[in-house]
Amino acid sequence: MAVSVILKTLNEEARVGAAIESVLTALEGIGGEIIVADGGSRDRTLAIAARYPVRVVQLEPAIRPSCGIGPQLGFQYSREPFICLMDGDMLLDPDFLPEALAYLDSNPRVAGVTGHVEEMNDTSLEYIRRGRRVSPERRTGAIDRMNGGGLYRRSAVEQAGYLSDRNLHGYEEFDLGLRLRARGWSLHRLDRRFVRHFGHAINAYSLLLRRWKSGYLRGIGELLRAALGKPQWRRLIEDLPELKLWAGVYLWLIAMIALPFALPSPAMGLALDAILTAGIVGAMSLRQRSLSLGLYAVVAWVFHAAALPLGFFQSRKAPEAWIESRIVKDLS
Template identity: 80%
Template sequence: MSVSVILKALNEEARIGPAIESVLAALEGIGGEVIVADGGSRDRTVAVAARYPVRIVQLEPAIAPSCGIGPQLGFQYSHEPFICLMDGDMLLDPGFLPDALAFLADHPGVAGVTGHVVEMNDTSLEYVRRGRRISPENRIGEIDRMNGGGLYRRAAIEQVGYLSDRNLHGYEEFDLGVRLRARGWTLHRLDRSFVRHFGHAINAYALLVRRWKSGYLRGIGELLRAAFGKPQWKQLVQELPELKLWGAVYLWLAVMAVLPFLTSHPGWGLAIDAAVIAGVIALMSARQRSLSLGLYAVVAWLFHAAALPLGFFHGREAPADWIDSRIVQDIP
C-alpha cells in the first residue's frame, strides 16, 4: 500500500519546504517516496527541496513547462503502486492517505480518490471565486475529475497509457478523468480535507495576464484537440460544462458585433452594446454578491474565449513519450 507522492513545482521556494514536510509526515507508517517534479524553477525551489530526503527531477531547459507535463514528469520516475498528486504550494492533510488507501482497497473499481481542496488565499478574486463556485467536480461521491490532485491507482493509470497529457496547459485532470471513465473506472471524492492550497498572492487581473502568457488559458482548446477523433470525444463534449458557457460568450460577442449595423444610427448600436455589457456585469455581480467578482468573471470569460481556438490549433507531441529531464537528487 506504499505511495509515490508527486509534488509538481515551478518557482515555489516559499512553499515547497512546508509541502514536503507535510508529505513526509503523512507517509510515516505507510511508506513510499516523494518526487519533486520541477518545471525549471528560476528561484531556490530546487535548493530548498534538496534539504529533504526526496527525489528531485527537472525538465531539460529546452522543454517548456505546462500543467500537464509536471505530473507526467513525476510519474515516469515513480515506482509505488499508488500515486498521490499535488502541487508544491499545498499542504497534505495528515489523515488523508490512510482514508484514501482504505477506500481504494474496499472499492477495486475506483481509479482515484480525493477530498476537499481548501483554498487558503482570500486576497485574490480568482481564488475567492473558485471557492464560491458550485461545480460538478466539487461534489461528494462519484465525480468526473479530481481537480487539485488526489490518490490514484497505478494499475488504472498504466491501463490508460499515461498520467497526464504533456501538451495540456490546463484541464489535465478532466482529460485523465475522461480517459479513465472511458475504460470503466470511476473517481470518488471523500467528504474530508485532502490539502490546503495557498495559490498565487497576486492581483487577479495580473494572474489572468500571466496565465495568458504561460498558455494556461489555452487548456480547454488543447483538451478538445487531444480528444478529437478519439473514443472519448463525444463523452467529453457532453460532460464539459464550460463549452456551453464559451458558446454563449461567442454568441454574445457576435450579437454585439452586428448590433451597430442593424440600427439606423451606429451610435445607437454602440449604446445598446454598452447597455448589454453593463447588464451582463450586473447579472454576474448579483449572482456573486459582489461587483468586483462580477466584473472579474466577465473579463475572465473573454480571456478564456479568446484562448480556446489558440489551444485547439496548437501542435501536439505524443503524450506518452519520455520527457527529457534529469535527476537532480535521488532518494538516499
C-alpha cells in the first residue's frame, strides 16, 4: 500500500519545505517516496528540497513547463502502486492517506480519491470567487475530476495511458478523469480535507495576465484538441459547462462588434454596447454579491474566450513520451 507522492513545483521556495514536511508526516506508518517534480525553478526551491529524503527531478532547460507536464514528469520517476499528486504550495492533511487507501481497497473500480482543498488565500479576487462558486467538481461522492490532486491507483493510470498530458496548460485533471471514466473507472471525493492550499498572493488581474503569458488560459482549447476523435470527446462536450459559457461570450463579443455597423448611427451602436456590457457586469455583480468580483468575472471570461482558439490550434507532442529531464537528487 506504499505511496509515491508527487510534489509539483515552480519557484516555491517559500512553501516547499513545509509541503515536504507535511508529506513526511503523512507517510509515517504507510511508506513510500516523495518526488519533487520541478518545472525549472530559478529560486531556492531545489536547494531547499534537496535537504530532505526526497527524489528531486527537473525539466531540461529547453522544455517549457506546463500544468500537464509536471505531474507526468513525477510519474515517470515514480515506483509505488499508488500516486498522490499535489502542489508545492500545499500542506497534506496527516490523516488523508490512510482513509483514501482504505477507500480504494474497498472499492476496486475507483481509480482515484480526493478530499476538499481548503483555500488559505483570502485576499485575491480569484480565490475569493473560486471559494464562492458552486461547482459540480466540489461535490462529495462520485466526481468527474480531481482538481487540486488526490490519490490515484497506478494500475488505472497505466490503463488510461499516462497520468497527465504534457501538452495541457490547464484542465489536465479533467482530461485524466475523462480518460479514466472512458475505461470504466470512477473517481470519488471524501467529505474531508485533502490539503490546505496557499495559492498566489498577488493581484487577481496580475494573475490573469501571468496566466495569459504562461499559456495557462489556453488549457480548454488544448483539452478540446487532445480529445478530438477520441472516445472521450462526447463525454467532454456533455460534462464541461464552460463550453456553453464561452459560446455565450463569443455571441456577446460578436454582437458588440456588429452593433455599431448594423444600426443607422454608429454612436447608437456604441451606446448599446456600453449598456449591454454594463448589464452583464451588473448581473454578475448581483450574483457574486460584489461589484469587483462581477467585473473581474467578466474580464476573465474575455481572456479565456480569446485563449481558447490559440490552445486548440497549438501543436502537440506525444503525451506518453519520455519527458527530457535530469535527476537533481536521488534517494540513497
